[in-house]
Amino acid sequence: MEFDTEWDLSDIEIQASSADARTEPQNSYSTPVEICASDLKNDIDIQGIDWSQMSVTREEYRRKRTRDYRGNYTNLTPHPHKEIRQTCAAVIPGSIYYAFRYAKVPRRIPIVHFQLRNLLWAANKNEIYYAGDSSVLSWSPIAKRSSTTLDLRLNRLQDVRISTMCAKLGILMLGGFNGEYVLQRPSDGIVSPTKDKQRSASSSTSPSASSRYGRATRSGFVTTSYNGITNHIDIAEARQGTINAIISSNDEFVRIMNLDELKITCSFKFPWAVNCSTLSPDKRMLCVVGDDRETLIADAQSGEILSTLRGHADYSFACAWSPCGRIVATGNQGEALDPTDKTSRLYDVRNMSRPFCLLRRKLSAIRSIRFSDDGKFMAMAEAADFVHVLEMARLHEILEQGDHLVPPSYTPPEIPQYAHSYAQPMDVDEEEQDEIEESSGGDSAANPSSSQPRIGGHDLPCQIIDFFGEISGISFTPGDGEQLYIGNAHESYGCILEYERTRPSIGNLDSMLV
Structure with a gap:
């Protein structure tokens, strides 16, 4: 992105408002500044940017960034259809399901591939793993430091x-650009306590890693394809009780790896590069998205296509199942071609x-989707600046209404089959200028007189977390989903944003009981 000097965030001082050491203006990686919830007053935001020192307001800068953002990429030729786009659910921003708690700015959080944004995972309440330069670091919310x-x-x-990368069930696993995998059990340092002798020949152990961190590290290749x-x-427990990794590769395969034996137990070939695949809670189905408009539901045992x-108008890079197994969500990178473009489809x-x-x-494409393990919230991360949080109770209400089970009275126009092209940056089209003029936070309320029904309703409550920077990943804490962590990869104001679930006050509880 290019801005005039007065608009460039790199020239803004980081400023905390408390009267301690955090009040010192900083703009250096060598001296991080801590931002707490109590600091969010006057014109200081969650990244420690003091907007009172700027020649423009935050709202003015947001409008300019939205207009000038160059991170929107498509792989298929775009074609705007505002009429279809208006069938998306109209969200009502302003809900606060998670409240800001803490950030230490700046922090280097690199993103190696512009379309792959699964580089942050909460392994537990005190270990938040995130990718660094040739390393994985762990952020401790209690100690407030990384190791x-x-x-x-x-x-x-x-x-x-x-x-x-993925960190689940006590296992940390990385994927590489050349088909590599690296695996570690940070909790106990043992990859396979009972089957160590059955390791595949492609795996290796590094004594230096074990001696340095007390953990065994295994590595190998899932494929040697040039692509x-x-x-x-994704790491999940199979129906047989084994812990498996579901690995999606650009060589058009989904591979299932037994993590006890480090062996590929089955491989499923698809007609396009696979960008994401996840296992349903009942362990029977895989949701598979990739370099195609179609999303496939496959049998997890045989790979047979079930649905x-x-x-979708372009390629998808995110999919997820709700913990109850009733909802599957996908995220697309398309550009204003139909209502799914740059949206999540449930x-x-x-x-x-x-x-x-x-x-x-x-602002940009939906790159990752997460459900909290308790099934109460869903979060969608765009490529930059925005994370959307929705309450599952409201989505289940829409589900129970069953409008989607009735044949639609409105049929959207057929999507033309445009030719493939290389990934290309896209400008905000003219039909989206109305969004730029909206207040920060979300879509304006829908016009009930619209000729097309809004799929998801006209009044969907939503929390939209607003900041500046590319997003490396998002993660709820496992189990209770009490915390939400966001990796912000901004060059000058990058950080791990910590959010904590809000609770009704006593007054709110009284009103709920009436």
């Missing part, structure tokens, strides 16, 4: 460029022929 969990250089893996970048990794979800597994809710973005 190195995995240094690839000490494991003779310095050539591995981290494209994606074998690892796009996504094809159509309607399906009811009882009828996946069309979505029951369409959720729009504010």
